[in-house]
Amino acid sequence: MPKKLAVFEPSGLRIKIDASNTILDAARELGLQISSECAGRGICGKCFVTVEPAANPSEADITHLSEIDRLRGIRLACQHELQTDTRVVIPQAAQAKILMGGTASSMEWNIDQDLTGQKGIAIDLGTTTIVAYLLDMENGIQIGQAASLNPQIIYGEDVMSRIAHAQKEEEGKRTLKDIVLRKLDELIKDLASSANISFQEITRLSIVGNPAMHHLLLGLDTHSLGRSPYEPVIRDALNLKSEGMGLTTARDASAYFAPNIAGFVGGDTAAFILSQRLDMTDQIVLGIDIGTNGEIVLSVRGDLFCCSAAAGSAFEGATIKHGMRGQEGAIEHVSIPNPDEAPKIYVIGNVVPRGLCGSAIVDIVAQLKASGIVEVGGQMQGSTRVVETDEGRAYLITDPDENGADRRIVFTQKDVRQVQLAKGAILAGASILMESAGIGVSDIDMLLLAGAFGTYIDPRNALAIGLLPPIDQERVIPVGNAAGEGAKRLLLSTRERTLIEKVVKKTNYLELARYENFDKIFVRSTLLEAKMPL
């Protein structure tokens, strides 16, 4: 029986299972909840999910789902076997823990003068999540926030798969644009109704995102972004009418799009620079967003350098056997006090553990290395808790009944390799950026970690496996959703907009791909040690 892959959102959990299983079976196998009152007989109509690719609707689908829903790829999970590798979004499931807060530099905010009585929404449009902040623009006070998974995720987790989808399917570009627009409408509606304001009061939006998110939202052609030399069609900042953009809420607002820096470094990175005022610091600051695109910024007393080190989605759990997003049921931290006994684990929400999220993935590699189970080169040694599986060696994190688990959760040799590739890309990128600017590790005053992952990881472990350049732990500072903070500034101030446009022009983009000896540096960067690869 051929096995097919099913990936479930928003958890990010995945399973390879016989194709004769239904989507509902696969979800149950992972311990995921889908309402199924009739126990899979196609009668209750409760088990609806969004699937991609969607098979032809069954009789039961037609009975229970509207035509529009069916066109949107909604199907009954009990009615469809896994005929092919499938992505599934479960509705209303436990919301992923989305990071909304961020810290900004303590500089004064420049708020435009004429904004009395007006509201605005700052949006951080990420590849995985969308976060929106409602602000009273008169005083800059935040009066609401809302977040959601980026619905485009059904077409793949990284930007390239989305771009490929936009180009491959007839209607691909339109679909990707429409689903984000509808999600933005939904977020704006939620924010407005919970703050009890009308759409008319919302006069401004500001949107920051990477170039792919930016282009897909605007419905721009992505061919040049998808292929070397990966050029964006539009680099400059934009100011559009919401309605013209395709929003049906807050139609009269004007929407500001932050400028892109390069093909894979966008307005979100620019907003990060702005929020920390990296353009005018008198220190040497390295800023890293450890995501799929791995944007890295270096400020040498205000001189800016940046690059993108495609780490891939290992730290989002995507290429890890039992990986998942940081939400309820995810193991968030792991420690191994004694290699012969079950490790200590901390589960988000204190429930039955389902998988590992990024921070635990970093912990486990560091802890395995410290206990001598994994070598510097990443090789896993035999040990009491190392078992042979059909995918090779694996370290046993939980067996049923251990640590309150109801299933076996392991970390495989292959998973270690995936972490090595991902962290290798980041470390190689950071090292080359530093080298090109003539900066050594001891010169760095601060290392800012942007994004959710940076907030939850244990810096000690991240340093121990060489995910970050080997600097003092005290100098590693998480800044949370810094892009979101930047978006707020851009919402409120024309001066900040002029500023970011200037900053983007003077930021030096380094093309890692063309860097001589990249391969040698990258290969050394895959070693699990706190050492520069140069």
Add this chain to the structure above:
Amino acid sequence: MNELTHALAELEEDNVQELVEKQIAQGREPMQILDNLKEGMDIVGKRFSENEYFLVELVMSADIFNKALEILQPKLLKTQSGEKKGKVVIGTVKGDIHYIGKNLVIAFLKSNGFEVYDLGVDVAPETFVAKIKETGATILALSGLITTTHDVMRETIEALSTAGIRGKVKVMIGGCDVNQEVVDRTGADAFGRDAVSAVEIAKDFTT
């Protein structure tokens, strides 16, 4: 396992060099020495496929092999020439710049006796066609790690047809998410998951 094979499989650089020099001095057939080294590389490749070795080990093994080959080369040329198994033209297709995996494929093809012409990265279809015509290679190996380049692989293979040489070359493809589906979509002949399977496919193509 033979001492030399073992030394290479275990990545003992100094030991490999000493053994090669000693065996040459003792008058051992250079071709046999080379065979032992290749067996060592096969083991390294197998360990990589099984996730026991990783990039660092692979790069080290290629280094050790190449150094040993340098010592061996002058002796080899006298006895065997024209021993090449077949000619391969390889490159990362237009639109993509990843080369690390491709270079490993090259190292393994070479250590298995293939004559390899590397066109580098971001290679246009016409460049592939020209090189195949120039060298008379019968194998084309295309690498592409980003999803958007699957279409470029198809275009590249179509260019072979347009040039009227599709029938003369077998095409293998590889990189991140390349699978049978991509083979069908691009019109390639086979795909490989790693450097070891690239060698197997190339051998298949030439027999």
